[in-house]
Amino acid sequence: DIQMTQSPSSLSASVGDRVTITCRASQGISRWLAWFQQKPEKAPKCLIYDASSLHSGVPSRFSGSGSGTDFTLTISSLQPEDFATYYCLHYNGYPYTFGPGTKVDIK
């Protein structure tokens, strides 16, 4: 099975900061990677699919990049509503696996 890791596990940032979260796959997954945002007591929300495609309605301050084993989610200017936990997911074959998550909180 493909294992997904994320770094950092948590970070503190201020409104307006540029934030970068990294996801790494244990083997190459091409560009079959999605990013999700989850707020407390809410369902996850898809932000990015196919490594860099923005899901409908997601603000353009979110962007994704990478291919193979290394991927990045970038928030160009952190907004108050962006404080949440972020997960990556690979969908390059079964079973799908999520990363352990990165919690972004207020500095």
Added chain:
Amino acid sequence: EVQLVESGGGLVQPGGSLRLSCAASGFTFSDYYMDWVRQAPGKGLEWLGRIRKKANSYTTEYAASVKGRFTISRDDSKNSLSLQMNSLKTEDTAMYYCARGHWGLDSWGQGTLVTVSS
């Protein structure tokens, strides 16, 4: 607007069974693969399994942790997805989400809570 609404969660004893449902609306349900994902309290997300559409013979995939105990099915005439859970363990306690299997998992329900405890 895509809408997914889970139901059927509750308290069940270890070794028991429970059937979850997911009602879909706002899209042509029969055209899409559908998935189940869960999240134990305070933990991360775990993909559980997928059912493909009719054109792919409704075939299924499962995570190792639930294979042989959980069964995913669908009723396209009712726009409904199900998760039959047998031989439940305390570690199956979680919020269970259904999700549309498109572009990764592009739409999610709000979840239904399953608690396995004596």
